[in-house]
Amino acid sequence: MNELEQIIKLHEKLIYHIASKFYDTPKEDLYQAGVIGIIKAYNNFTDNGTTKFTTYAYNYIYGEMYELVNNHRSIRLNKNILKLYKKIEQTKYLMAQKLGYIPSYTEIATYLNIDESTIYQIYSITSSIMSLDNEEERNIYETISNPAYDINTNSIDLKDSMNTLTKEEQDIINYRYFQDFTQSETAKKLGLSQVTVSRYEKKSLSKMYNYLNS
Structure with a gap:
């Protein structure tokens, strides 16, 4: 077991303690986020004799878990939008295969029997949503x-x-x-x-x- 693995093992209680502050997210996911936080803290920590590693690592662990929970929440809230986005994208691809060119929003809207304005709105919304889940x-x-x-x-x-x-x-x-x-x-x-x-x-x-x- 190398030094980093030992540090992760020693701080498991801290990881689970911080994880207990979050709800509606699987504990295993939170633990993995906590481990990432420990690794980042380990790579950035400089022992100056005044700050303990545990204190330094706390913010990294909490930050990784906070980001994980927020990303999952954003994705859940927008799941219906993402489903429609996927349907539009798949339709665009399949129509392009048949037509030999990329179909217009009007053609896609007609095929899906939805308003063309809906497609514009979906693309506008998902441009920000997709970044939350790293595409x-x-x-x-x-x-x-x-x-x-x-x-x-x-x-x-x-x-x-x-x-x-x-x-x-x-x-x-x-x-x-x-x-x-x-x-x-x-x-x-x-x-x-x-x-x-x-x-x-x-x-x-x-x-x-x-x-x-x-």
């Missing part, structure tokens, strides 16, 4: 078929790329992008930590992208 709530078609990647993806290709994933990775992608689960909800469903889900998700998307770009 992890993006539609999977947009995520791995971004025009910047120069990939021509269709539903068959997408299914084939899913076959390159392990069963656990497929479950994560399914919950995250096809059932609209948040990372925290996915973690709870699969018995994993939110940090693990985030890591596996990024790894899975990378594997799918590499397959589609091969």
